[in-house]
Amino acid sequence: MTYFGFLAIFLVFPIAVFITHHLWDLTRAGAGRSHAPVRAILLLVVIAVVYTTPWDNYLVATGVWWYDPELVTGIVLGWVPIEEYTFFMLQPILVGLWLAFWINRKPMAANQRPPRYGYRRVFFAVILVAWVAGTALLVSGNRPGTYLGLELAWALPPMLLQIAFGGDILIKHWRLVLQGIVIPTLYLSAADYLAIGWGTWTIDPAQSTGILIGGVLPIEEMVFFLLTNSLVTMGLILIWAPESRPRLETLWMRLLEKKAI
Secondary structure, eight states: OOHHHHHIIIIIHHHHHHHHHHHHHHHHHOTTTSOOOHHHHHHHHHHHHHHHHHHHHHHHHTTSEEEOGGGSOSOEETTEEHHHHHHHHHHHHHHHHHHHHHHHHSOOOOSSOOOOHHHHHHHHHHHHHHHHHHHHHHHTTOGGGHHHHHHHHHHHHHHHHHHHHHHHHHHHTHHHHHHHHHHHHHHHHHHHHHHHHHTSEEEOGGGSOOOEETTTEEHHHHHHHHHHHHHHHHHHHHHHOTTHHHHHHHHHHHHHHHHHO
16 A cells, blocks of 8 residues: 555544544534634644654664655655655644544543642653663664664653643543543554555564564554654643643743843
8 A cells, every 4th residue: 555545544534534523513512612723733743743854764764664665656855755744744633633522522620730749750750761761772782672762762852841841730631641642552553553564664673672563563663653642642731731821821930030130
């Protein structure tokens, strides 16, 4: 299957379904009472493209993964085909619309206090340890650990920033966090399983652990979707959560005070 064919079936089609359903929600509830996700999702799309582009170009340039040139248009920016950049944009849209669907069913409550800051410290410490481990794996020169190390070293720093800002908020909304992460990760991993089986792209066996799900899907691919869906979900929840606004205003005021000194 061509890369664009894969995107049309597994991303564009469900996105169209979610957009149609969201428009139906607006018709039933009125624009003032239905959750409007567009601006936040577009912001995440821009961040995803900017942050992922150099990392993914490095993966292709060093042979961590490659694509079948017969199954892409041949339009390449750097080392990466235009289809891959399209995927950068479509994944946050898909996950964001999925998350907005659930928020429209049950809006985030603002009448409960987030958990104590100690929970945020523990959350931060766990992810920090994972980042250190991933970075150590990468710099150790262990070739089968290359892809996994690159994933952890790349994805966890922005996650640490998210947790530092609102780890307690994310814990408070943990059910919504799981809804935004688990199903999209399983869905995209299943789609990836098919694409690898079709030969649309290939993961270098020498630079991955060799742990295959169903004998086809490298475990690193599921880790990739787990990490990226977590970043999108946590980012959107922090943008949409009522508790985030006063915290952001406080940080902004402190920044202005420091500039004034």
